[in-house]
Amino acid sequence: MNIAVILKQVPDTEANVAADPTHPGKIVEDTLKFILNPYDEYAVEEALVIAEKSGGEVIGVCIGSDRAEWAIRTAMAMGIHRAVFITDPEAVESDIITQAKILASIIKTLDVSLILCGRSWIDLQEDALAPALGHFLNIAHVSNAGKIDVDCLKATVIRELDGGTLEVRVTLPAVISCSKELNEPRYPTLIAIKRSKNKEIKRVTLSDLGMTPGTPRSFVTDLQTPSSRGKGKIVTGDPADMVKEAVQWLSDEAKII
Amino acid sequence: MAGILVWAETHNNAIRKSTYEAATVGKLLGRPDDDMAAVLINDLDLAQSLGTLGFSKVYTLEGEIFNQYASEAYCEALAVAAEEMHADTIILGATSRGRDISGRLAARLDGVLISDITDIKTDADGIRFVRPMYSGKLLAEIRIDHQPAIITARPNVFASGEYDVIEADIAPLAITDISIKTQVNQALQAAKGVLDIGEADIIVSGGRGVGGPEGFKAIEDLAQALNAAIGASRAAVDSGWIPYKHQIGQTGKVVTPTLYIACGISGAIQHFAGMGSSRFIIAINNDPESPIMKKADFAIVGDLFKIIPVLKEEILKHRS
Ligand SMILES: Cc1cc2nc3c(=O)[nH]c(=O)nc-3n(C[C@H](O)[C@H](O)[C@H](O)COP(=O)(O)OP(=O)(O)OC[C@H]3O[C@@H](n4cnc5c(N)ncnc54)[C@H](O)[C@@H]3O)c2cc1C
Numbered sequence: 283m284n285i286a287v288i289l290k291q292v293p294d295t296e297a298n299v300a301a302d303p304t305h306p307g308k309i310v311e312d313t314l315k316f317i318l319n320p321y322d323e324y325a326v327e328e329a330l331v332i333a334e335k336s337g338g339e340v341i342g343v344c345i346g347s348d349r350a351e352w353a354i355r356t357a358m359a360m361g362i363h364r365a366v367f368i369t370d371p372e373a374v375e376s377d378i379i380t381q382a383k384i385l386a387s388i389i390k391t392l393d394v395s396l397i398l399c400g401r402s403w404i405d406l407q408e409d410a411l412a413p414a415l416g417h418f419l420n421i422a423h424v425s426n427a428g429k430i431d432v433d434c435l436k437a438t439v440i441r442e443l444d445g446g447t448l449e450v451r452v453t454l455p456a457v458i459s460c461s462k463e464l465n466e467p468r469y470p471t472l473i474a475i476k477r478s479k480n481k482e483i484k485r486v487t488l489s490d491l492g493m494t495p496g497t498p499r500s501f502v503t504d505l506q507t508p509s510s511r512g513k514g515k516i517v518t519g520d521p522a523d524m525v526k527e528a529v530q531w532l533s534d535e536a537k538i539i
Numbered sequence: 540m541a542g543i544l545v546w547a548e549t550h551n552n553a554i555r556k557s558t559y560e561a562a563t564v565g566k567l568l569g570r571p572d573d574d575m576a577a578v579l580i581n582d583l584d585l586a587q588s589l590g591t592l593g594f595s596k597v598y599t600l601e602g603e604i605f606n607q608y609a610s611e612a613y614c615e616a617l618a619v620a621a622e623e624m625h626a627d628t629i630i631l632g633a634t635s636r637g638r639d640i641s642g643r644l645a646a647r648l649d650g651v652l653i654s655d656i657t658d659i660k661t662d663a664d665g666i667r668f669v670r671p672m673y674s675g676k677l678l679a680e681i682r683i684d685h686q687p688a689i690i691t692a693r694p695n696v697f698a699s700g701e702y703d704v705i706e707a708d709i710a711p712l713a714i715t716d717i718s719i720k721t722q723v724n725q726a727l728q729a730a731k732g733v734l735d736i737g738e739a740d741i742i743v744s745g746g747r748g749v750g751g752p753e754g755f756k757a758i759e760d761l762a763q764a765l766n767a768a769i770g771a772s773r774a775a776v777d778s779g780w781i782p783y784k785h786q787i788g789q790t791g792k793v794v795t796p797t798l799y800i801a802c803g804i805s806g807a808i809q810h811f812a813g814m815g816s817s818r819f820i821i822a823i824n825n826d827p828e829s830p831i832m833k834k835a836d837f838a839i840v841g842d843l844f845k846i847i848p849v850l851k852e853e854i855l856k857h858r859s
């Protein structure tokens with residue numbers, strides 16, 4: 283069974299992301315370290331495990347600027363077989379729903395039975411990719427999967443839902459977004475990293491797909507650093523005294539008890 | 540009529556807090572009173588009570604396909620209502636169901652999606668939605684140039700407000716044509732009394748400093764005294780001390796409680812990504828140099844096992 287995995291490059295979780303003073307709504311990128319979206323690693327791992335069992339290829343699909351090739355190479359070092367990469371700035375800069383539409387039109391050209399992606403993109407903090415892909419591909423989607431069992435034509439998926447879990451059975455092809463609960467992503471070996479450099483990355487453009495970039499639907503007009511926390515009270519000493527002070531604070535300042 | 544459509548999310552035959560919050564967001568858009576409708580799926584006995592949230596109209600849908608949550612059916616129900624009223628704005632709580640529906644709905648309606656908003660600004664430049672990005676490291680202001688807009692509101696941010704009480708006009712709708720490709724095998728409810736961290740007003744969290752699964756007993760005790768939900772750092776989850784659904788942070792849940800009590804948690808940037816916008820933070824840590832101590836509103840330096848039992852007793856005493 284062939285599987286598509288959606289890949290995205292995001293700033294490292296430790297990175298100090300700052301607003302670009304000269305380009306309103308943009309961040310300073312030159313000095314940032316970028317990584318493969320952490321949730322995408324769970325999707326890659328899951329795809330590899332399923333493909334190893336069933337036989338078949340795992341194909342990465344990525345929208346990103348040229349530097350996002352590193353995210354693709356990272357997934358290749360983990361073991362994915364090949365990738366399709368679209369770098370048109372109009373695609374890179376469009377909103378998540380438009381990106382889902384573009385990704386769907388690429389996926390339609392691939393012969394895949396399952397599409398996996400990360401639960402969320404940690405840069406934009408959006409969880410909308412799998413649901414939107416589900417619509418554009420006219421197939422089922424399951425968000426936030428903690429367990430996936432695939433048999434030939436269907437998959438049983440357990441997902442978390444506020445206040446419980448849901449076990450669903452979906453007809454394949456389907457799109458599933460992956461949470462941390464699924465697996466422990468593998469570390470690429472040195473030899474795998476070396477081999478990954480020769481794997482095929484096929485570049486496509488919007489015009490190859492017969493798509494014209496629409497006008498942007500939303501604009502980030504401003505990015506601000508949230509007012510910093512801190513200058514709080516720090517107490518030391520005898521537990522009973524500290525607790526008294528804390529409870530006083532809870533009742534007088536925070537007004538919680 | 541063009542207008543605002545709010546998803547009336549229900550749970551165990553009650554209107555969820557997320558619905559009140561979504562109604563508040565609708566109000567903040569500052570449109571005429573009769574501009575706001577709700578869509579209610581099953582639980583139709585709650586329809587009239589939605590009038591008290593200021594909805595002039597309630598679209599209702601019912602049927603067996605909605606008995607368990609199923610993304611495609613719920614998305615289609617909202618789409619049908621949105622099309623019926625030509626909604627220009629659709630508002631949902633950013634709960635796990637709300638997030639799940641909103642992405643598919645935005646695609647289905649050819650709309651624009653703004654997720655997880657925490658504020659709305661209105662001035663001469665028009666309306667902008669504020670939402671955290673990059674794990675809360677930045678706050679973005681977003682202008683929308685397209686309709687319909689699908690907006691989800693971060694839980695616990697928009698208080699339920701004063702609403703005009705309106706006699707809601709009830710309009711039944713039906714889904715005519717949908718093939719659902721998902722079959723629900725079973726839905727498991729969390730044990731009664733277990734609060735969901737996503738919506739809890741107070742969260743007590745434990746990290747590596749808790750020392751082991753038994754250590755979480757102290758966390759549970761304090762949580763019970765405060766009627767709080769239980770959170771955890773990734774270190775505690777990865778050690779197998781507590782299930783993943785309690786994890787807060789970059790690769791766990793993002794929460795916005797009124798009070799967050801971090802016990803034996805150092806406050807790594809990835810943890811902060813999940814709880815940094817809590818209204819108040821208390822930290823209990825024996826290392827005054829831990830990053831969390833500089834971020835907390837109230838930091839207690841000491842052994843959590845010595846502090847927590849005293850704190851719990853003192854809170855119970857204060858309450859009675
Ligand atoms: C991609 C990525 C994603 C991540 N996602 C998350 C995430 O979602 N959530 C998350 O939490 N982390 C996440 N992390 C991990 C994060 O970097 C930290 O490793 C983790 O948060 C540390 O957990 P901790 O604070 O419990 O442990 P530690 O950093 O080990 O801190 C333990 C603290 O307990 C204190 N302590 C010890 N004993 C006691 C005692 N008896 N009384 C009081 N205090 C005591 C210590 O002083 C210390 O400050 C992620 C990391 C990466 C790279």
Ligand SMILES: Nc1ncnc2c1ncn2[C@@H]1O[C@H](COP(=O)(O)O)[C@@H](O)[C@H]1O
Nearest residue numbers: 315316317318352353355356359470475
């Ligand atoms: N931004 C980047 N610049 C250079 N190399 C990268 C980058 N991201 C990932 N890599 C490569 O991808 C592999 C895994 O990277 P890492 O997970 O950061 O250790 C290594 O072989 C790196 O060379």
